[in-house]
Every structure is written in C-alpha cells, then in structure tokens.
Amino acid sequence: MSPVPISVLKVDKLGIRRSERWLFRDLSFELKSGEVIQVVGHNGAGKTSLMRSLCGLLTQAEGKINWLEINDLPCLPLFLGHLPAVKPELTVFENLKFHPIAGRFLDDEPIEDAIEEVRLGDYLETPARYLSAGQTRRVGLARLLLADTPCWVLDEPFTSLDVEGCRWLESQIEDFAAKGGAVLLTSHQAVNLKETIRTLEIVRFEEALC
Amino acid sequence: MSPVPISVLKVDKLGIRRSERWLFRDLSFELKSGEVIQVVGHNGAGKTSLMRSLCGLLTQAEGKINWLEINDLPCLPLFLGHLPAVKPELTVFENLKFHPIAGRFLDDEPIEDAIEEVRLGDYLETPARYLSAGQTRRVGLARLLLADTPCWVLDEPFTSLDVEGCRWLESQIEDFAAKGGAVLLTSHQAVNLKETIRTLEIVRFEEALC
Amino acid sequence: MLARLLKRELLRHWRCRQDLINPLIFFLITVSLFPLAVAPGSELLSRIGSGVIWVAALLAAMLSLESMYRDDYHDGTLELLLLQSGSPFSVVMAKIISHWLTTGLPLVIMSPLLAVMMQMNSNAIGALMLTLLIGTPVLSLIGSVGMGLTVGLRQGGVLLSLLVLPLYIPILIFGAGAVSRAGMGMEYGGQIAFMGAFLLGSLSLVPIASVAAIKVSLK
Amino acid sequence: MLARLLKRELLRHWRCRQDLINPLIFFLITVSLFPLAVAPGSELLSRIGSGVIWVAALLAAMLSLESMYRDDYHDGTLELLLLQSGSPFSVVMAKIISHWLTTGLPLVIMSPLLAVMMQMNSNAIGALMLTLLIGTPVLSLIGSVGMGLTVGLRQGGVLLSLLVLPLYIPILIFGAGAVSRAGMGMEYGGQIAFMGAFLLGSLSLVPIASVAAIKVSLK
C-alpha cells in the first residue's frame, strides 16, 4: 500500500492523427499510482491508438507523454493489446519462458505458478494453437502476474474471458491498484471494482475548427 | 412472422473429442425457427467446437446433426467465428463484394446499404487493415444483413463492439427471430433481448464413467 | 461463381503487388547468378541453361505456394469461402488459376530474356517457352494439393517441399530434357506429349484432391 | 551479456527446429535438382558443381535472413531488447552469430555430401569447404545490415534481395572461382586471401551499420 500517490504518467495536450485525420487533440490527463483509469469511446474513437502511442508504438502528432522515471530511465509499462501476443507454435510454458517480460527473462517456478493461477495447469505443455480463444487470452494475462512494473496498460483485456475469468481479472486489477500499481484499460463492458474507476472519454476532434 | 415454428436444426446425442479427450457427449437439442439459443460454458468448454461441428468444420465423434432441408439441400447457416474473416488488404467494400455469402455474390447496392447500416459509411474505400478492432468486426457483421439464410450461427459476436454496437446487434437478432430466423450464439456477456433466450449449457463429460 | 472468385483472388494479389513480384525477382536473381558462379564460357552456359532456368522456375513456384492458402486459412476466410460459396471446386480452381496467372505466366514471359542471357539458341528458347507454358500450370496444380494438406501445420514449409518436390521431378526432367534436346537440334515431341498428359491428368485429379485436402485441414 | 543473448537466440531457434532445417533442406533440394535437370553426364556435372553449390548456399542464406529480425520486430521483442540490454552491439552480434551457427555452419558441414553427388574431385571438395567456411559468415554479416534496413517495411522481401545480392556477388565469384580452380588442380590462394579480407572488413564494419539500420527501422 503506497501511502502517497505519485504520478506515474503525465500526458499533456496529446494529439493523434491517423491517415491525415485527427482522432483527438488536446488530451491531457495524469495517471497516479493506485489508480485505475478506464478509457472509453465508440469503435474507432482512438483508444487503441492512444495506448499504443503512450507505449511508444506510435508517434504522436503533438503533445507530450511523460512517464515516471526510475533511476533516470522512464518506466516500462506492461502493454497487452488486442492481440494476445501468444505464439501458436510454442507451448503455454514456453510462451512465458522465452518472452522477456518487463525487460527480463523469468524463472520456471513463478511461471508455473502463474499458469496454475490462470487455470491452465493442465495445458502447461500444450502448444498454444490448441487452446480455445479464452485460454489463449489467459496465457497473455498470465504476464500480469509475472511483470514487475508500476503500470499496466490493457487494451480490452476482458475479451473472450468467461464470467469467472472476468471476475478474476477484476480482482487482479484491484489487488494491483491496492499495492500501488497504476492501470489504464479500455473495455466496452462495465468494469466492477470495489473502488470507483475514473473514466476518460475520447471525443472526436472536429476538423471544422482547426 | 412465421406462425408455426419449424425445426431448423436437430442435434442428437452429439459427442465431440479433441486430442483424445471428450469435450462433451450426449448433447441433444433442437433449434426452431424464430428461436434464439445462447450456448454457455466456461473457457475451453467446447462452445466453438460445437459450432464448428454444426457447420461441418469439425467431424463429430458420435451423434447426428440434421439441418432443415430446403429443396432437398440441407440449409446453409451463416457462420461467423472468432476470427472476423476480413482481408486486411482489401477495402471494406471489396471485402463484402468478393466474398460469397449464402452461396452467391451480391450486388453493389445492398452492400453499400449494409456498410452504411454498420456505421462504416466513411470507410467504404478504406483498406481493412486501417480499421480498429471494432470496425473490423462490424465489417464481418455486415454479412448478417446480406445473407439470405434461415439460420445464423454466431461465435462471440459481441467481441470488440462498443455499447451502441452491441445494442444494434441485439436488435438485429430480435428482428431476425421475429421474421422466423433461428439464431445460435455464444457470448460470455448477458444478451438482452425482448423475449427470453434459451440457454444451452455445455458441461464437461467425465471420462471416469466410460 | 468461378469468375467472381478469380477476380477476388487477382484483386487480392494486386493489392499486394510486392508479394506478386517476389517469385519473379527470385527467378531472375537465381538464374543470373549462374553465369557469375560457373566459370564463364558460353558453350558450358548454353548447355546447362535449360536446366538452370527450369530449376529456378520450379523453386520460384514452390516458394510462392505459401501465398495460396496460408493467409486465407489464418484469417478465417478460407472456411467462410468453402462454406458460403456452395462450390468448393470453384474456390480451389480460382486459387490455382490465379496462382498460375501471377506466378507461372510471368515466369513464362520472362524466360526468353534469361535464355538469351544463358546464350541458348533460338530453337531451345522456343522449346523453353513451350515447356514452361505446359509445365508451370502443373506446378500450380500439384502445389495446391500439397499446400492444402499442410496449411494447418506448423512444420508446413519443410513438409510442403517433401510432399511436393517428388511430384515435381518428372515435370522437371521432361521439361529440361525437351529444352536441351531442342538446343541440340533433336526433336522433342515425345517429352511435350508426356508433359501434356501430366497436365491433363493433374487438371482432372487435382481439384478433387485439393478440396479433399483442404477439408481435412480445416477439420 | 553477449553469451546470454546468444543463448536466447539459439533456444528460440531450437524451439522452431523445422524453420531451422528449412534452409538446409532448401540447399539440399536445390543442389540435387540439378543432376536431374542438366543432361546427365558426370563430366558436365563436375564442371558446374562448384557454381551450383555456391549459388544454392547463397540463396539458402538469403531466404533465411527473414528469421533474423522479422519475428522479433513484429512482436515487439526487438525494441525491448535494444532498450533493455544496454548494449545494442551484443544484440546484433548475437543475432549474426546465431544466424551463422544455424544456417551457415550446417551448409558447410553438408557440402561434401553434395559435392560427391555432383562428382567433384577431392581437391575441389576441400576448397569448397574452406571457401564456404570463410564465405558464409560474410553472408550472415552483410545480410544483417540489409535485414535491419528492411525489417519495418511491408515490401521487405523484394527489397532485401535487391539490397543484399549485389553485395553478395563478389563473395560468390571468388568462392566459386576458387573451387573450380582447385578442381582443375590450380592453386587458389589469391581467392582465399580476398575472401579473408572481405570477412575481416565486414566483421569490423557490419555491427555498427546494423545497429544504425535497426535504430532507423524502429523509429
């Protein structure tokens, strides 16, 4: 439990353009430790684009993105996108073992525990292409348990999860926030946490004004 | 409005096995015109496998699947799976134009109307790889408006759709059922229709008995 | 139905033009490396020319097979096409024809240029074009079965060559043989007849086999 | 750091063994198609043997370059590695060394078998192994720069061949030349010296160029 919330991410007058069209401009917000922000907006509003630019996977057209610095290095959030980022040819275990998470490779034991935790214990040695849609998502989500990072950035993490899986993920987010983690997520469903979530709505920038 | 419901699909003692493991056995149900059935079950229960075997994309280990026959030909349900079946390099329009639906290709006009209806009017000539996740799903769902078939089989159709999109899809399903269509769908969320939906739960078959 | 499906395939290829010229570039490069690698001497070059061009065409066709079904399989389009078109044969034939139009035909058209580079005589060049014209469709046809069988597998690449190459070898032997006979002024009608028979045989067998193969892979 | 990264690369390759043997199979197949395509006759075969084997090795190395950076680029591992390891040179060197160990070295080891098939004499076989041993690392090194430049592009494949092949050609000429001289009993020290110079030159230049190329691609 971190007593004084510190700012993990500061976004200042951010604007993103895709194929010559502004998605949004002038977006400013701050993400503090222990906080959960849900980004909302209709399909194609620019939620995914926002998240990717925050993680450096897309260059913003204007504005500033400032991550908390730890030892003079900007912190590396754990980004899980639309795609589960699971290699179909590797087994569930290898998928976690051979992909660096938050900058480092992991030991076997925490990986096995994480797989057990997402209810894939029976599938440790199963190639990921034999998994159902929800099971594949769970492999991706196991990374949340393994990452040692102050911030999660999750793009529609509830996709394909069954009711029990959604509940599990919500409780993980709660626990992480309680321990001082910061979470930025998108979801078209309502997210039920004990504490209220801040929502951040993305509204289309109207060109007429420009 | 079809006054007397006729049976569209009869499933008799169906059993499906994946990699030597039974997912379920002894599943019997009937889908009548004007009816909506939601298949439920936890991740990996076998919902997708059930749908694929109904559509002939997977051989069942045992049991019978009988589709309604129209002019001595078994009726062809419209199956929309986990993957949106949208080619990233083709434009939205071409994606619908060059994929046969229910056995035939379509004319330009209904396609344009359908695209308008799923709110992609601005993206008619945009290559599908520039679409957001929800927009890509909408391209796939536009097929529902174009198909001339007595039955829809939809695997998690609400994925990635925003609130307004989910509402739209629900109303489409309602209308289709009211006109005598039969719908089989899976969803981990609740589906809110005016009339109650039948649910069909998939329970794991316990090998011990065999 | 076939015409529309074919149009779709060609459009798809047109949208990825760079993938389209990949086999052609590969073909050009492979052939043009030989004059550099083999001790220069026109007599030697012209003797191996037919073989080199045929091998390069075969490799180019094989490497481009991937594009036939793999993409459509992975984004779920293949199953949609098979289920919704009502005519799996048309789907398969559209794929095969478009593969030939985008891979085989350009190779045929490009071959005289390379033949001149390999200092083959005009007799041989004529035979080369003729044999490639008959042979490349067979490559696409046989490749379709092999690709259909391996599309769902992760070891696809290696297995594909293991399955497809043995079946390609007769075509290679006849094709290259006919050209080198032509180069030496001998008649090569027999080889052409055999290749024609191969073409007809595979034209009649392959669509059935391909549909069967894909249906199995989708299961 | 280099050792750990190299271990990661090799593990990754080991998990996809089928991709690993792909270039090797390609090499074997390409070479063994030639005796079929070129009119059989041992004298002709042994004369073109060195050229055929060298061209096949070059193509195999080129086709396998894709696996060097493309996968890691697409799942974001490449940027993570560059940012987190603190030593981009190690990352690049690990990639190059593992590419050579998994592609070049097997080709060298396999070459005598193919040389026997092409009925080359023992002198030529020795020279073949020696030139491949010096030459294949150069192929990996130069390929790394080309791949680094094209990794972010959609038309990667074609562009890669266009960039890389001209740089490969000198190696091909010297390598195949040395072998065919050896086959005729002439001495080939000059060619080997040139190839050694190439190797040293690219060893010192390539890592810098590769890092620069990748940094450009990641932006």
Next chain:
Amino acid sequence: MNWQWFHRLSSPKWFYQISGRWLPWIWILSLVLMAAGLYQGLYNSVVDYQQGNTVRIMYLHVPAAFASMMFYVIMAVAAAIGYIWRIKLAHMAAVSAAPVGAAMTFLALLTGALWGKPMWGTWWVWDARLTSELILLFLYLGFMALHQAFEDREVADRAAGVLAMVGIVNVPIIHYSVEWWNTLHQGATISKFEKPSLDPSMLIALLLMIFAVILFCTAIMMYRMRNEVLSREHSKSWVKEVIGL
C-alpha cells in the same frame, strides 16, 4: 443388399481375432518359401552367361522392387476405402503398410545400386525407373511425415490418405518407365509369358522369392496392424480383456 459382412470385415475386433489365427501360418509359409527360394537361387540355378554370379542379386532386387510397388497400391487403396467409407480399420491398414513399403523401396534401391556398380559401372544414374523409384521412397516418407505432423489421429489418417491416393499415379510410371523411355535398366522379363527370356531354373527361384517376400511383408504389416488396433482401441473393453487388464 446386405451390408452385414462389410461391417463385420471392418470391425477391428474381428480383424484382431482372425489375424491372430492366421499370422503364425503366414510367417511359417513365408519362411519356408524363402528358404526354398534362396536354395534354388543360390545353389540350384544356372549362372547368367553375361552377368556371372552378380545376377543372384536379382533374387532380392526384383521381389523387393515388386513389393515396394504392391504395398504402395495396398496402402493407397486402403486409404481410399478409409476415406470414402470412413472405416477406421482401413486407415490402420494404410498406416501399417507404409513403413513396410518404405523398407522394401529402400531395399530395392540399395540392391539396385549394388547391382549397378558391376553392371553399369556406376552406383546411380538419373534414369526414369531409378528416379521414379526414388520418388516412391519420398512418397512413403511424405506419407509417414504427414501422418506424424497431425496431432489428431483421425485428421492425420485422412490427410495422409489424400496424399497416398494422389501419389498412386507414380506406380504405373515406375512400371512402364522402361518402355516409355529407353533406359539403362532392364526391361520386363517375367511378365512376358509367351516367351520367357529367363532360364526356367532362374524363373522358379525368382517366383519363389517374390511370393516369399510378399508373404513376409504381409506378415509384418499384419503384425503392425494388430499393434495399431490395440493402441487405437485401448479404451474398448475387448482390448482390456485381450491385454489382461
């Protein structure tokens, strides 16, 4: 039309019982024939006036080559039956025939190469029959590799079955290759019954060996099939009885 017999024939249990009764006899018969054939071939037949003693390789080469083709046909026909009527036993037969056929192909290639050295002065030439026999080996290997590559056995059966059916075009090519192309390899000798070009003593030895090898291969194939039946039906109650669980 009564299909009862068809269903009985395709029942793995029935096959297991019947083959259990026949198998010892097939073993014995094949070994007896082989002994007789070897005796006739190695001691009791005339030496070829051209080839000398090397001709005796024939007694292994020709049966192996013949069996390699015959078992491919068996495999393909079984695969077709399994594919069309969805009969599991037929797929098991195809899967069991493949390694046997591959071994015979390899043997034919090996003995051919050993024979080629003294006869043609080279181990190997790229001639049509030799090449098509090599392709046959690749087809067998491809069949087995493809079958291995699928995790689901039923899918594997069907996929490999398609390959087997396609590959059957190679069999007539092998057989007629000597007629279609004039090659180094020997033309047909036994099949010309009107005027056999072989000495009767050689012919007898050859025929004995052919029958012996075919029976031997059949025995191995049946043996493999029985194993296949057991491993695929391991959950059935009759298998549990058989293996004494």
